[in-house]
Amino acid sequence: MSERRIRVLIGKPGLDGHDRGAKTVASVLRDHGMEVIYTGLHQTPAMIAEAAAQEDVDVVGLSILSGAHMQLFPKIRDELTSRGKGDVLLVGGGIIPHDDIDALEADGFAKLFGPGTKTTDIANWIEEEMKTRFEKEGDEV
């Protein structure tokens, strides 16, 4: 039985150089058997969406600690949609106040993970979510 591997893009939008979280999550997701592509730093919304489309990923995870999430996250969502990747599982994390988490989760983001979240919880959550999606698509998981 072949198992479809979950493909993930971890993106660092904006000018913020704090990549400890992004790299840690990328490594942990890889340990969980996912295929992970890390964009590197200082990416524009278009660059991230372009990479997601080219790599044909199932999940886009964004990390931001600069406070620009309310500007950049919706832009990335729009850029993904315009490239036909609007259905990607879109998640994020960083220094994001609770009100903003609520707003983003009501606006196309599946889940935002705050500081102190276990990375294994992130991995498990993505696995569960993708399992449901793959099953709907009729793929073997």
Next chain:
Amino acid sequence: MSTVEKTSSDPRALWEEALRGAKLRDVDFTTLSGEELKVIYTAEDASFSERDDLGMPGQFPYTRGVHPTMYRGRLWTMRQFAGFGSAAQTNERFKFLLANGQTGLSVAFDFPTLMGHDSDEEISLGEVGQVGVAISSLADMETLFEGIPMGEVSTSMTINGPAPILLAFYIAAAERQGVPPEKIRGTVQNDILKEYQAQHAWLVAPEPALRMITDMMAYCSDHAPQWNTISISGYHIREAGSTAAQELAFTLANGMEYVRRGIAAGLDVDEFAPRLSFFFDSHLDFFEEICKFRAARRIWARKMRDEFGAKNPKSWMVRFHTQTAGVSLTAQQPENNIVRTAYQALAAVLGGTQSLHTNSMDETLSLPTEKAVKIALRTQQILAEETGVANVIDPLAGSYFVEEQTDRLEEQAEAYFKEIEERGGVVPSIESGFFQSEIHRSALKYQRAVEAGTKRVVGVNSYVEEGEGQPEIDIHRIDPSVESDQHERLAALRGSRDSAAVESALAAVREACRGDANLQERFVAAAHASCTLGEIAQVLREEFGEFKEPKIL
């Protein structure tokens, strides 16, 4: 020990016997950096010599402190890092801090400024004024210091890639206040090597960046002798996930690289080395941190005197700023962060810091509120005035444990210096991703330990409060109008300045990039001509090329 009878009166033997049968708590007794520790340290562990390893404060190798009087002469400078929104808003916060007894200023810039972009560039979208103040021109710098006498206050500016340009704005703003460069006091972080390793706010590739630094060192030794040209920083290396030993080793390795570059550029080591200062993290592991500070002083003194031939004792001294560990703060039960910060501040003071920033409890959620900042500042004031820790110099010296761990950190740092050298030096080790991989590995190891529960974090994997909702503390938000106001200010500036003067100042910068004229002088002239940060930085990017980060995963 088998020869010792149970009836022995030897205390050590008796203790070991008692320990053998004793039940110990089933927890991880390693340091925060994962170092194994003995149950107890004795004279057998600490082989320090009073003369060679400790000395007296103010004397080589400065293990006990850089000043003969330390805090009896003068307390550490309480320097809270601040900056957000517009120059005018930060100017108000500075005045608030000065009015509350703060003794020096420390400027936090926003990401566009840190990366050498103007507020109105497309890439700056959403970032203007968010994590610091937006400074795009001399006019912004003048607003930032309006009503603050630049000849009297000492200012630290946390800026790296574009540091020479921001220093030029500062010099020009001081001149507009009638203060000559000779009179300004302060520091630019300007530590580009750790940017490639950890913090990632660079402007151009390492070699031209190092040339700009040596140009600044030369300029300041001629014109601004009270200005500290580099604050060699371990803070960001540590926050990115390194161990204490890595922070110590990489920081000092970077410091030695700057010294080599200065000497290679024909500068006298004793001309510029006294203007180098350091910046460390004070993390959670109390004793390990104190030992790190003590080891830093001793290593640097030995290197500067014995390897680089510095003759001036000021060249041998590690004078350092400390910030408590932002990464140790938790979003859960945020008031607990006040306590964490207080212990970290105590470690910094027992380690002999020259200045200190204490983090605010709310920084995992947003920039700090005024109330949170005040508590953080009061934490230092309580430490200084109520606890008595400032009464005696280096009070932990001679502790077997402290001396052994100071030696241990020095040995670990030496092993890293050797490895870096074998890898061709600091710049090649940056280009190959060596530092970045080491830091990432340590960060991952720690994260796994927290998730496995072997390293405890109160509120996160220990004493978790079930059903914890949103923390009931205020959030400091940046008004989005800051960004549009900055656009208007810049548009007005571009419309009103002498464009011929701008063009010729930028051309002079370009010419200096291609030749060997001192760039710092050209930056100051460009600042006076109202060239913007982004315009000057663009010339540098075009002439010097940009840095591509090596992929490490």
